[in-house]
Amino acid sequence: xxxxxxxxxxxxxxxxxxxxxxxxxISEHNRLYxxxxxxxxxxxxxxxxxxxxxxxxxxxxxxxFSAERPKGSFSTLEIQRTEQGDSAMYLCASSGxxxxxxxxxxxxxxxxxxx
Amino acid sequence: GDSVTQMEGPVxxxxxxxxxINCTYTATGYPSLFWYVQYPGEGLQLLLKATKADDKGxxxxxxxxxxxxxxxxxxxxxxxxxxxxxxxxxxxxxxxxNRKLIWGLGTSLAVNP
Numbered sequence: 055x056x057x058x059x060x061x062x063x064x065x066x067x068x069x070x071x072x073x074x075x076x077x078x079x080i081s082e083h084n085r086l087y088x089x090x091x092x093x094x095x096x097x098x099x100x101x102x103x104x105x106x107x108x109x110x111x112x113x114x115x116x117x118x119f120s121a122e123r124p125k126g127s128f129s130t131l132e133i134q135r136t137e138q139g140d141s142a143m144y145l146c147a148s149s150g151x152x153x154x155x156x157x158x159x160x161x162x163x164x165x166x167x168x169x
Numbered sequence: 170g171d172s173v174t175q176m177e178g179p180v181x182x183x184x185x186x187x188x189x190i191n192c193t194y195t196a197t198g199y200p201s202l203f204w205y206v207q208y209p210g211e212g213l214q215l216l217l218k219a220t221k222a223d224d225k226g227x228x229x230x231x232x233x234x235x236x237x238x239x240x241x242x243x244x245x246x247x248x249x250x251x252x253x254x255x256x257x258x259x260x261x262x263x264x265x266x267n268r269k270l271i272w273g274l275g276t277s278l279a280v281n282p
Binding site for chain 1: 212274
């Protein structure tokens with residue numbers, strides 16, 4: 055399977071703990087995105103990488119959130135001192151090609167529950 | 170700023186009924202338009218796309234035409250199946266302003282046998 059892979063699929067954590075999610079994009083894709091989705095809503099943009107460079111970061115991403123893509127391949131999203139409001143589905147997507155309007159290919163997401 | 174508005178759900182249809190899910194947008198420049206589908210328990214999948222005015226995207230019996238004059242990209246299918254039950258999202262991507270997708274809120278479709 056050469057699609058976007060996200061791990062873990064589910065994460066339950068207690069408030070105040072740190073969590074880290076991983077995304078492995080489609081191998082030839084140079085653009086990688088993180089989104090957050092809550093029930094009944096469309097995805098909210100969090101951040102965007104082109105290769106290893108983080109080019110855009112949403113105002114939604116507080117200082118407790120950090121994302122990296124150190125070698126321009128896989129990416130990690132860390133949430134420090136989790137809060138109940140962080141409970142959501144975290145989606146990773148990648149795209150490739152020369153057009154910035156190339157479609158995004160999504161992983162199945164990591165569902166975070168903060169108790 | 171750029172935005173997408175799609176009809177509220179849930180939409181409930183009988184099998185073989187005709188489906189229309191309305192989507193309109195506001196954007197500067199010339200965005201590309203997309204429909205994504207999210208089946209229960211799964212991630213978002215690209216259903217179809219159109220990159221310029223009058224383009225028609227199609228896939229799995231679904232169609233949508235990019236209408237610049239009405240700023241619309243309505244999703245249609247002539248005969249829905251139970252397996253089409255999912256949430257459908259309309260989205261736009263405007264390289265002129267940003268690199269991220271702007272999403273509608275999603276429309277839930279339930280098809281009954």
